[in-house]
Amino acid sequence: MADADDDVLKNPANASVQPEVDLSDETQDFRFLNNLNIYADSGSLPRRGEKDFEPNPTEHQTGVLSESRKAMHIALSFPRLHGSKSHVIAFYAPDGYFPLAEVSPPKAPQHTEKSTESPEKPVRPTPRSANINPDVCVYVPNPKGTLFKSVGQSDRWNRLWLLPEEALYLIERGSLDIRWPSPTDPAVTGQDDLSIPMSLQAAYASFVGHGGLTLERYSVYTGLKRLGYTLARAPGWCDEAEQQENEHETSPSSSVHENVKPMLRGAGLAGILGSFFNWLHDPHSTASTTTGPMIGTGIHRHYMDVYRKLAIIPWYDPVTAPPSNPSDITAPFRVVFHVWKPSTPFKKSAPPTPEFRVAVLSTRDQASMPTMTQLGALLESTPLDPPSGEKMERMMYMRLRHGYRHVILAVVDQGVVSYLRVADSAFGKEKLYENQGGPRGPKRGGRGQQKSRKR
Amino acid sequence: MDSQPELPIPISYVSGRYLLHSIEAVTYLRREHHICGVLIGTLPQIPQQNVFLGLPLELMPEEARLLVDKDVACIVDEAKAQKGMNNLLEEDRRRYLRELEAEGLHYTRLQVDLKDSKREQTMKKLEEKKAKAGAKAKAVAAAAAAQTQTSEGAAPKSSMKDAAVVDLFAPDDTRSSSPATSTPSQSAMAITPATSYPPLPTPPSSTHLAAPAVPPSYPLFAHLHSRGYFLSPGLRFGCQYMAYPGDPLRFHSHFLVVSYDWDQNIDLMDLIVGGRLGTGVKKGFLIGGAQRTIDEVDSEADRVDTVRAFSLEWAGM
Amino acid sequence: MAQTTRPNASAITSHMSTNNDSAPHIATAAQVQHNLQHQHLWTSLTSYTIPANTTQTEPLNAPKEPIPLISGYPPHRVYTHPDEQLYMLENKIKEDDLQPERMFVVPTTQGQSWSLRHMAVVFDKLPEFVEQAREQDGGSLGVKAADDPEKREQLARYYAKKEEVSRTGEWGSQRLLLAMIDKGMGGDGTVAYYVVQEGEVKPRQN
Numbered sequence: 021m022a023d024a025d026d027d028v029l030k031n032p033a034n035a036s037v038q039p040e041v042d043l044s045d046e047t048q049d050f051r052f053l054n055n056l057n058i059y060a061d062s063g064s065l066p067r068r069g070e071k072d073f074e075p076n077p078t079e080h081q082t083g084v085l086s087e088s089r090k091a092m093h094i095a096l097s098f099p100r101l102h103g104s105k106s107h108v109i110a111f112y113a114p115d116g117y118f119p120l121a122e123v124s125p126p127k128a129p130q131h132t133e134k135s136t137e138s139p140e141k142p143v144r145p146t147p148r149s150a151n152i153n154p155d156v157c158v159y160v161p162n163p164k165g166t167l168f169k170s171v172g173q174s175d176r177w178n179r180l181w182l183l184p185e186e187a188l189y190l191i192e193r194g195s196l197d198i199r200w201p202s203p204t205d206p207a208v209t210g211q212d213d214l215s216i217p218m219s220l221q222a223a224y225a226s227f228v229g230h231g232g233l234t235l236e237r238y239s240v241y242t243g244l245k246r247l248g249y250t251l252a253r254a255p256g257w258c259d260e261a262e263q264q265e266n267e268h269e270t271s272p273s274s275s276v277h278e279n280v281k282p283m284l285r286g287a288g289l290a291g292i293l294g295s296f297f298n299w300l301h302d303p304h305s306t307a308s309t310t311t312g313p314m315i316g317t318g319i320h321r322h323y324m325d326v327y328r329k330l331a332i333i334p335w336y337d338p339v340t341a342p343p344s345n346p347s348d349i350t351a352p353f354r355v356v357f358h359v360w361k362p363s364t365p366f367k368k369s370a371p372p373t374p375e376f377r378v379a380v381l382s383t384r385d386q387a388s389m390p391t392m393t394q395l396g397a398l399l400e401s402t403p404l405d406p407p408s409g410e411k412m413e414r415m416m417y418m419r420l421r422h423g424y425r426h427v428i429l430a431v432v433d434q435g436v437v438s439y440l441r442v443a444d445s446a447f448g449k450e451k452l453y454e455n456q457g458g459p460r461g462p463k464r465g466g467r468g469q470q471k472s473r474k475r
Numbered sequence: 476m477d478s479q480p481e482l483p484i485p486i487s488y489v490s491g492r493y494l495l496h497s498i499e500a501v502t503y504l505r506r507e508h509h510i511c512g513v514l515i516g517t518l519p520q521i522p523q524q525n526v527f528l529g530l531p532l533e534l535m536p537e538e539a540r541l542l543v544d545k546d547v548a549c550i551v552d553e554a555k556a557q558k559g560m561n562n563l564l565e566e567d568r569r570r571y572l573r574e575l576e577a578e579g580l581h582y583t584r585l586q587v588d589l590k591d592s593k594r595e596q597t598m599k600k601l602e603e604k605k606a607k608a609g610a611k612a613k614a615v616a617a618a619a620a621a622q623t624q625t626s627e628g629a630a631p632k633s634s635m636k637d638a639a640v641v642d643l644f645a646p647d648d649t650r651s652s653s654p655a656t657s658t659p660s661q662s663a664m665a666i667t668p669a670t671s672y673p674p675l676p677t678p679p680s681s682t683h684l685a686a687p688a689v690p691p692s693y694p695l696f697a698h699l700h701s702r703g704y705f706l707s708p709g710l711r712f713g714c715q716y717m718a719y720p721g722d723p724l725r726f727h728s729h730f731l732v733v734s735y736d737w738d739q740n741i742d743l744m745d746l747i748v749g750g751r752l753g754t755g756v757k758k759g760f761l762i763g764g765a766q767r768t769i770d771e772v773d774s775e776a777d778r779v780d781t782v783r784a785f786s787l788e789w790a791g792m
Numbered sequence: 793m794a795q796t797t798r799p800n801a802s803a804i805t806s807h808m809s810t811n812n813d814s815a816p817h818i819a820t821a822a823q824v825q826h827n828l829q830h831q832h833l834w835t836s837l838t839s840y841t842i843p844a845n846t847t848q849t850e851p852l853n854a855p856k857e858p859i860p861l862i863s864g865y866p867p868h869r870v871y872t873h874p875d876e877q878l879y880m881l882e883n884k885i886k887e888d889d890l891q892p893e894r895m896f897v898v899p900t901t902q903g904q905s906w907s908l909r910h911m912a913v914v915f916d917k918l919p920e921f922v923e924q925a926r927e928q929d930g931g932s933l934g935v936k937a938a939d940d941p942e943k944r945e946q947l948a949r950y951y952a953k954k955e956e957v958s959r960t961g962e963w964g965s966q967r968l969l970l971a972m973i974d975k976g977m978g979g980d981g982t983v984a985y986y987v988v989q990e991g992e993v994k995p996r997q998n
Contacts, residue, residue, distance in 0.1 A: 047511070047707070047723040048526055073997060074729070075721040088724045093502045096529050098520045100667035101582050107665055194519030197665050200560050214568045216560065217575065219668040220516070221487065221496035224531060225553035229490030235533070239515055246517060246525055383710060384536075384690075433710030435513030435533035702992060720994065729994050737851055741906045743972050750986045759995035764908050766851035781851070783912050786993040790870055790969055790985035792832055 050092035100194035100220070108167070110160040110187065110198045112218055112226065117152040117159075120177040153253075155231025158187035158198055167195050170250045170366050183253070184227035185241045191223045192242070198223060232257055236382040236432040237356060243437050244378075248362030252371060256354035256379075256401070327453035335448030338424035339404065352381050353390055353398040355427060376428050377402050383433040390429075399425045399444045420445045479503055483546060485677070486539050487553035488684055493534040494553070496670045501532050508547060509705050510538050511723060530669060535708060536687040537696045543686040544776060550684040559675050571674040579663030586664070692716075692734030693775055694765035698782035699732065706732070712752065718761065730761040730786070737766050746787060754789035761786050816904070817841075821860035824899035824971045827983045834864035836894070838925065842917050854913045857905070861914070862897040862971075863925050870895055871987045873963040874996050876954075885950055889943065894925050896968040897985075902975045915990050918966050965990045 049071070072081065102108075152173050163172065163180035167190060172180040182190070190196035200222075202215035218226075228235050241251055320326050358374035360366055379398060381390075390398070405426065407419040423443025431438045480499045487494040495501050495512065504510040518529040534542075542548035563571075689696075692715050699706060705719040707728075714731040717723075731753045735741055741762070749760035763784030772778055821839055828834040840861040845854035869887050872880070880886070898914055900906060957963040967989040974982045 049724055050527065071725055071727050072721075073727060074994060075726065081725070085722055085725045089502065089506065089722070092724065093498060095518065095520070095527065096498050096501065096514075098518065098529075099582065100519045100669075101579070102665035102667070103586075104662060104664075109665075189517070191667055192519075193517045193522040194667065197667055214565065214572065216563070216568060216571060216674065217665065217667055219496075219671040220530070221494075221553070221670045222557045222560065224494060224496070225487060225489050225557045228492075229554065233490075235490060235492045235515075242515075242517060243525055246523055248523065383708075431710065434535045434708040435515040436708045436710045438710055699992070704992070718992070730992065735908050737908050739907060741908070743900055743902055743904070743906055746970065746986065747972060747984055753995065757995055757997055759993065761992060762908070762911075766908075766912075783908065784991055785908075785911050785915075786989045786991065786995075787970070788871075788987045788995060790987045792866075792870060792985050 049088050050095050051088050100191075102194075102197045106165070106195075108160060108163070108165065108196055110158050110182070110190075110196050111215070112158055112198055112200055114157065114201070114226070116154055117156050117175070117181055119175070120179070152181050153183060153231075155183055155233075156181040157184050157227065157230055158182040158196075160196070170252075170368060172368075184230045184233045185238050188223050188227045188233075188238060189242050189245055191218065192220060193246075234380075234382070235435075236430075237380050239432050239435060239437055240357065240378060240380050240430040244357075244359060250360040250362070250364070250366045252358045252374075254355045254358045254374075254377065256349070257356045324453055327451075336446075337448060338444045338446050339406065341400075349397045349401050350394065352386055353379055353394040355398070355401060356380050359428075377426075378428045378430050378439075380430045380432065383431060395442060398427055399442065402427050416450055420447065420450065477506075479507075481677070483549040484542070485551040485672075486534060486542070486548050487531075488550050489553050493536060493539040493550070493687065495532040495534060496530055497672075498530065498669065501530065504542070504547070505722065508542065508545070509700065509703070509722075510534070510542060511705055511707060512538060513708060536689050537693050537706075539687045540689045540693065540775075541697055541700060549680065550687065551678045551682065552684055556675065556678050556682070557671060560671070563674055567674055574673075575666055575668070576663045579666050582664045582666070583662065689775065691736060692764075694778040694782050695732065695734040695763045695784065697775070697779040698763070698784065699761075701779065704729075709733075712756070712758075714749065714760075728758060730759045732761045732763075735762060735764045737764055737768075739764075750787040750789050753787070759786045759788055815858075816901075817858055817860045817899075820901045820904070820973060821862060821899045823973055824897060824983055825862050827971075827981075828862065828864055828897065831983075833867045834895075835867075836929070837862060837864040838928065839863075840921050840924075842913060851909065852912065852916065853909075855905075855907070855910050859910060859914060860899055861917075861921060862899060863894050863921065864897070865892045866895055869893070870969065870985075871967060872996075874994060876957075876963040877996075879950070879953065879963075883946055883950065885946060889947060890950075894922075894929065896921065897971050898968060898988075899971045899973070901973040911988070914968065915966055918968065961991070964993045967993075 075081065152175060156173065158181070159175075160168070160172070160180040160182065163174075163178075168180055171186040171190070172182045174180050187196065187198060191198050198218040199215035200218055202213060227233060228238060244251055314329060314332070316329060355377040357378040357380070358371070359376040359378055360372065361375055364372060364375060366372065402425045404424055405422075406424050407413075407422040412419050412422060421443065423445045426441060426443040429440045429442060431440065478499060480497065480503050484495075484497075484500045484504070487496060495504070501512070504512075512532040512534040514528040514530065515533045516529040516531050518527055521527065539548065539550065543550060696706060696716060699716070699718050703720075705721065705723055705726075706716045707719070707723060709716045709731060711717075712731045714733050716732040717728040718730040718732050719726050719728045731749055733745075733749060746760070746762070749762070753760035761784055763782055765778040766781040766783065767778050769775065769778060772781075825837055825839060829837055840863070842854060842859040842861060844856055844858045846856065847853060869890075869892075872887075896918060954963070967987055970986045970988045972984045972986070974980060974984070
């Protein structure tokens, strides 16, 4: 058991592969937050705080702990204020979208109460409203600023409608002042505006659980938003709407085929078995193997011929595999978010092709690893994205890591999120014997369904 | 900060999860009951990062259950409770809005003060620079002296600024009682309150929900908690809980924790995986569980007394 | 063509087949004992068995299958509790100054049934075997003679402290090694050893 691995284990510091230090992995000492001048707009983060191994009865330690807790208390008490310049008011619309003027917004308290308590949604027949997501629940009458660049949907009256996760994210970061519906319309009655600002607590209670928004989905949404990513709901968000994405995005043109001709045409395991039997019975390609040596009896002038003859095991080719049945995609193994990097220009009206597709899992509802069927169906619900580019062409391991389809699993355990990237690698497509001088690229990488931490 | 909130503390039950929104409750539970939860909210003062997060605090069902069993907390169906907003009397609305306005004015004034002191500092700095420049023109030796003066001046300046910042964050007990007697030129800042209580009244005990359902690992969770450990979700290390010997703010965790039922088959490979991973990050791998099933005893609390736990570490041989 | 002859059985195979018992737990114990003796150079190896119990109604009854146990002296200390290590460091006691301690090992193999009940029963029975081994050793190893009177006094204090903490559990409670044999793909003879201690014992920091 004494081998090289043990040295790595004994001295993790000497290990060649240092684990990435992710500050958000641990509870941070809030004293370091208050060292920051939070009014400065530099986005620099505090240093990692030193922690102790175990409590000891020293006063120093007690003092530091109470300082840390005090700092945390102060940081968490920071109020959400809206200065006059940046003040954006929004209204909570518990019944969702409503057109202006034609029907007056649900303002009378009795009305609101009745309709929020009744389970069926009010009819929204207005043709204009067809484009507005039925899950919207907050509108901004006068949207201004850069905040709304990638969120919300505008209606005919220039009101911006927000989905629950968008509204919650904005109120939480202190950018939006959401009001409860006012009992009186000041414009009509000429009375004071008695609309009460919604508390963050009320926003969580009202928006989480609304329109398919789970706390886990929200944790993923807000976690990525904070880092600058752009997110949009994917068609897999709703339990009912699975088909659209498939029609829309899979079935890439078959021109992606390369000259590498995969031996298998069927799908999945049945396909592999089928072609295995074909191979057994095919009198042409493998006639020699049933009677003589597998590589035939002729003269071979090149190892390549030999290897090619030896390649008898059927393999799965993600390019030619037929699209799966969409009904295989079961919750929670479905893409719920499309994600774009912070640097990608984003237009609400014409979102570019998603850069990441994220499925959200809760450890409390899904305690085990997904099965191959679940994972396979999830991957097949994403469009084909073969490795491309100069670097990928050069580096085999990068191709394997990238895979032909990929999806990100966001695993949420009681507020703690981990991201795993799952890619569909095509090992069968990499003919090692055709590479002059063997494989190139960094000496780490591919496993069948490789999972690597997304940065 | 050392105050004790009114008990039982209401825990918001929202869409199957347990949340805390009151900073007083969060600080109190951490200090007195070693319940930390996980902060999941965005800090408005520094919203573009994930290292420091803010309220709300998400509690594991285990944590909520423990608090409810100790009569420290109760569970409130928050979506339902918030519906009370629609039934507020006009009088209550007006009073609450007046309170918010007073609080907003308080912050407006603080910000004006902060701006003033900032401006003062900038002026001072400019003057110092002027003085320095003049001194430079006069003599090189004098310039060196001016240098020290500036750096000395810099320290108190920044600490003064910090003090002002801290003052702004610190919950001010006087703010709600401070009358709105400000100059008319200052308009009150609008506020998004952290909680809805007030204006809503504390939910009556008749509306409290039943104690949270807990997973089979609860006895081990409660056992470790009763031994003084702070526990948090274990996802990052592929276990059920992380156990800390003290507040995770200040201490590294000691154990990766996995619970088993008494006669549940343990795959020995899992012990190796946990033990090896733990040793690699200087932590122990702790397994355990209750000897009694819930059918054999009266309550979950009785099972906690029958928990046995074992610590594993790689032997290094 | 040369006549094919069967190669001689490997050392471990012949060792295991000399133990004429075909029960799997005996074979496992024999393999671990062989590994301890020859790879890790343990001495005075002794084996024991915790008998099976057919009724399993009480949580602390033994499981349905017998559990083997091995004890012996490792050439070096396998485990030192962090607080004990600190004490030794502060009092300038080196490991070589101390008398060796008999260590107990539970041999297991991948795929066998194991549970908290197994673990608890082993720990509950452990004191009996420790006592048995103490009688067997008969104090023959004795306290290492220290020439230096100061050192002698230091060691005496150490042993007194050790006696004291064995009651409080300050330096950890009962401990043993869990030995696991890899049987995957036929096994390669690897045995993995893990220190198991009863209760919450803080991890070592090195």
